[in-house]
Amino acid sequence: MDCVLAPDNILHDTLLFRVIYEWVGQLLPCGLSYAVAGIAIMLLLVNGVLLGAGGFSWLERRLIGRFQNRVGPNRWGPFGALQPMADLFKLLFKEDLVPRGADRIVFTIVPVAMMAPVVLMMAVVPFAKDTALANLNVGVLYVLAVTSITSIAIFMAGWASDNRYALFGASRGVAVLISYEVPVVMSLLGVVLVAGSMALDDIVSAQTVPFLLVQPMAFFVFLAGTSAELNRTPFDLAEAESEIIAGYHIEYSGVKFALIQATEFGAVLTSSAVMVTLFLSGWSGPFSDYLGWAWFLLKIGVLAFIFSWVRATFPRLRIDQLLAFAWKFLLPLSIINLFATALEVYFLRNDAGMLTTNDLWLMAGINFGVAFACLLTFGTLIQDKVRPAKSLTAASLSSPEVG
Amino acid sequence: MYGIAMAKGLLVTLKNLTKKPFTVQYPEERLKQHPRFRGEEFVWYEERCTGCASCAKYCPLGIIKIVTTPSETAPAQGDKYKLELFDISIERCMFCGLCVEACPYDALFMGSGFEQGQYSRKGMVIDIDQLRNADKRPSAFFRPQLEDAGYDPQGGRPLDWQEVGRESWQWHEREKAGMKIARPVPSDLLADGPRVDSSFVEDSVPEPKATDGPAPAGDAE
Numbered sequence: 321m322d323c324v325l326a327p328d329n330i331l332h333d334t335l336l337f338r339v340i341y342e343w344v345g346q347l348l349p350c351g352l353s354y355a356v357a358g359i360a361i362m363l364l365l366v367n368g369v370l371l372g373a374g375g376f377s378w379l380e381r382r383l384i385g386r387f388q389n390r391v392g393p394n395r396w397g398p399f400g401a402l403q404p405m406a407d408l409f410k411l412l413f414k415e416d417l418v419p420r421g422a423d424r425i426v427f428t429i430v431p432v433a434m435m436a437p438v439v440l441m442m443a444v445v446p447f448a449k450d451t452a453l454a455n456l457n458v459g460v461l462y463v464l465a466v467t468s469i470t471s472i473a474i475f476m477a478g479w480a481s482d483n484r485y486a487l488f489g490a491s492r493g494v495a496v497l498i499s500y501e502v503p504v505v506m507s508l509l510g511v512v513l514v515a516g517s518m519a520l521d522d523i524v525s526a527q528t529v530p531f532l533l534v535q536p537m538a539f540f541v542f543l544a545g546t547s548a549e550l551n552r553t554p555f556d557l558a559e560a561e562s563e564i565i566a567g568y569h570i571e572y573s574g575v576k577f578a579l580i581q582a583t584e585f586g587a588v589l590t591s592s593a594v595m596v597t598l599f600l601s602g603w604s605g606p607f608s609d610y611l612g613w614a615w616f617l618l619k620i621g622v623l624a625f626i627f628s629w630v631r632a633t634f635p636r637l638r639i640d641q642l643l644a645f646a647w648k649f650l651l652p653l654s655i656i657n658l659f660a661t662a663l664e665v666y667f668l669r670n671d672a673g674m675l676t677t678n679d680l681w682l683m684a685g686i687n688f689g690v691a692f693a694c695l696l697t698f699g700t701l702i703q704d705k706v707r708p709a710k711s712l713t714a715a716s717l718s719s720p721e722v723g
Numbered sequence: 724m725y726g727i728a729m730a731k732g733l734l735v736t737l738k739n740l741t742k743k744p745f746t747v748q749y750p751e752e753r754l755k756q757h758p759r760f761r762g763e764e765f766v767w768y769e770e771r772c773t774g775c776a777s778c779a780k781y782c783p784l785g786i787i788k789i790v791t792t793p794s795e796t797a798p799a800q801g802d803k804y805k806l807e808l809f810d811i812s813i814e815r816c817m818f819c820g821l822c823v824e825a826c827p828y829d830a831l832f833m834g835s836g837f838e839q840g841q842y843s844r845k846g847m848v849i850d851i852d853q854l855r856n857a858d859k860r861p862s863a864f865f866r867p868q869l870e871d872a873g874y875d876p877q878g879g880r881p882l883d884w885q886e887v888g889r890e891s892w893q894w895h896e897r898e899k900a901g902m903k904i905a906r907p908v909p910s911d912l913l914a915d916g917p918r919v920d921s922s923f924v925e926d927s928v929p930e931p932k933a934t935d936g937p938a939p940a941g942d943a944e
Contacts, residue, residue, distance in 0.1 A: 387736045391746045633736040634729065699726050 323350040337361050342386050362455055369439050373586035374404035380585070380628045387632035399533045408578055416574040421482035430480065431572070431579035433473040437466045438583055441590045448603045448612030459520035462507055463594055464501075467549065470587070471497040474568050475559065477580075481571040490565025492639065493558030496548055500555075501644040504545035506654035507538035510661040511598050514683070516676065524602035529680040530572045536684075537614050537652050537657040537691040539599045541650045546591045547627060548646070550584070554634035555642060562636075592623035652693055737785035756835070758863040758875045761818045762832030765811060766861040767854040768884035771830035774804030778822035786812040787822060800808050809854055813839065824865045829888045832861030835876035861887060 323345030325338050337357050344353040378393065378401055385392025392399035418427055444459040446452035456462050467537060471494050478490020512518055513535055515526040523531075532539050548555035551567075559567030570578045596602055596619040604610035636647065668679040675683075747754055774791035790808035834857065843846050849857075860876040863869040869887065914924050 383740075386740050388743060389739050389742055389744050389746075391744045391748075392747075627731065629736065631730050695726065 323353055336364075336454065337404075362660040365442050365453065366439050367585045369442060369590065370582055372589045373582040374385070374408070375409070375701050376624060377581070377585045377626065383625065383628040384632045386499070386528040387629070393647045394608065409649070411574055411578040412576040414577075416576065417571070419482050423480040424572065425483075426476050426480035427571075428576075429574045430473055430477040431583070432468065432475060434583045435579055435586075436585045437469040437473075438590050440466045441594065444520050445590075446602060447598050447616050449609055451603075451613070452521060455519055455521045457517075458521045459517045460512055460598075464505060464508070465519075467591075468497070468501065470549070473547075477568040477572070485566070485570050486568050488496045488564045489558045489560075489570070492564075493551060493568060495639070496551070496555060496642060496646075497558060499643050500545040500548040500650070503541050503646060503650035503654040504549070505546070506651070506658055507535075508540045508598065510535050510657050513658075513661050513665050514680070516674065520597050520602075523599055523682065524604060527591050527601035527604065528677045529562050529684060530601040534680050534687060535590055535599065535657065536655050536660075536688055537694060539595075541654045542595065542599070543626070546595065546644075546651060547630060548642070550587050550591060550627075552627065552635050555638055556636060557642060560636055588613070588624060588627050589613070589620060589678040592620045592627070595623055596620055644702065649698050652698055656690065656694055657687070660687060709713055756877060758870055759879075760833075760835055760862055760876075761864050762817075762834040762836045762862055762876075763813060763816075763822050763839045764836040764857050765766075765849065765854060766832040766834050766857060766859050768830050768832075768887065769806070769810070769855060770884040771828045771888065772806065773828060773830075774806050775827065777825040777827060781821045781825035783819065783821060784815050784817065785816050788812075806851060809851040810847045811854075812847060813849055814844055820864055827867065832866060832887070833864045834858070835860050835862050859883075 323342060327339055341357040342354055342398050344356050348356065380393075380394035381403070382400065393403040396402045418424055443453040444462055445562050446455070473548055474493040474497070475490045478488075478493070479484045481487075506645055511523065514531065515523040517523060517526070519663075532639055551558045557563075557567075559569065563568075572580055593616070594675075596616060600619045600623075603616040605611070605615035661683070664683045665675065668682065669675055700719065725835060756856070774789065774816070776787075776789040776791070779785075779789045788808060788810040789804055791804035806831040818833070820833055823831050836847065839847075859870065859881040860879065861882060862876055866887070
């Protein structure tokens with residue numbers, strides 16, 4: 321039984337899948353080996369994301385420790401690197417509690433529903449040359465659609481927990497997600513315009529100049545929007561410890577809590593992976609035919625460092641500041657970026673509809689100017705005006721104004 | 724502008740990243756503590772104690788319990804009650820040191836340790852046997868003779884009862900007639916390291932003194 325993957329199959333470009341499929345296909349019927357290869361790849365992806373989440377949780381705790389002049393976890397393993405394992409085992413042996421009034425089924429589904437989009441997101445991200453699981457031609461759309469599942473999972477958690485804090489956290493989380501989805505989508509449109517494609521593979525190959533330089537404003541908007549969607553400080557209103565304790569995952573314990581935490585750390589990594597693909601020219605770099613994965617991991621590490629850095633620095637925003645930041649600052653920036661990019665692409669593209677490297681450098685120059693001007697303008701416009709307090713007089717005290 | 728302060732904040736944390744963390748890995752490393760540190764392990768010299776129970780009377784919390792038998796006198800000391808009971812319930816102690824200040828015979832000292840954690844409250848009562856067997860490294864708290872000798876309980880050797888008294892005080896000679904000890908503190912009491920400065924010890928980075936350099940010409944009169 322020699323099974324050969326047809327070239328029109330969506331998984332044809334995935335080298336690892338094809339190798340496993342054809343190797344297993346010598347022994348098993350084709351349909352079965354298709355499933356076997358799929359499960360093998362899936363196992364790799366899921367475990368990769370979970371391992372990465374564990375590693376990142378250690379890295380972030382060490383980093384934030386150093387940012388605060390502490391050491392961070394350093395007791396178990398070299399430099400405390402086995403700390404995630406200790407955390408995991410501790411959580412595995414804890415009792416798995418479900419509140420009495422909780423909706424049991426929904427409550428149990430939530431950790432999986434939260435984990436799924438994080439893993440699914442990795443399906444279209446190319447790790448190296450020909451190493452994406454599926455080279456979808458609507459990759460960007462897929463990423464945006466899949467990340468939106470998180471908001472449902474958050475709301476499920478808040479609703480099913482039968483806890484007011486959880487419900488507060490969930491409604492805050494959904495408000496944040498809905499607000500920040502808009503500027504994030506708008507900023508990605510600029511990238512899609514320049515690349516001329518929605519497939520992530522094509523976007524990587526279009527980046528002869530990294531889109532970080534061509535689309536600086538889009539990168540800024542995407543970075544801020546993503547860290548809001550990931551519920552990370554300074555946008556961690558949905559799980560603000562000092563206000564609503566843990567927000568939507570307040571009632572979760574044991575393995576479910578471990579999964580939710582792994583999701584939060586894994587989501588940072590997968591979002592960084594998407595950002596690397598869209599803005600930092602993905603796996604390409606010197607010797608990228610062989611070392612593409614190394615470049616990819618290195619760039620993810622840089623972005624993860626930036627996430628930790630931001631988390632270690634900023635205090636939490638109020639909900640009105642948070643939404644104002646989205647609607648009054650990020651949204652205008654992304655719209656301006658979209659218009660500027662559209663104009664540049666319209667005037668600069670050649671007859672085949674393509675942009676050359678020189679065009680990209682020119683766009684980078686223009687866009688940096690636009691970004692600087694916009695940041696200056698909107699940064700000045702959005703800042704809080706301090707109004708002098710009304711002085712109390714005897715008249716105002718005796719006859720309070722109505723309205 | 725809106726974002727400038729944020730960029731400044733990012734730079735501040737980045738600067739912290741390059742600094743050495745000031746965490747002390749406690750069981751392995753320890754901070755150098757002051758000789759006058761008031762620790763948990765009270766040091767009690769039975770030979771010096773007359774059972775006057777000044778410590779018990781001065782204790783603001785009343786946690787020291789002393790029972791003596793007036794009928795017997797201790798052979799080594801001449802006039803002195805024999806102690807039957809000397810309990811300090813350390814769980815309520817606030818380490819004010821008034822008991823040590825009250826002791827007229829320099830028999831009770833604050834200790835230098837702080838690691839006497841117990842699993843039950845009952846274990847937090849230091850009884851007379853524990854006091855007898857405790858490590859004899861007295862803190863220099865309210866004992867200027869120890870501090871003047873440069874004694875540091877952290878690095879020094881355990882002290883004998885004859886070495887810890889205020890022998891220069893004349894009233895002491897009279898009160899403790901029969902003791903007849905007139906020896907200075909031996910030189911090997913000194914700790915190995917340099918003597919701890921009386922200033923705050925936690926901040927271990929030595930700051931260059933302003934007076935080290937040549938004095939400015941304007942100051943010379």
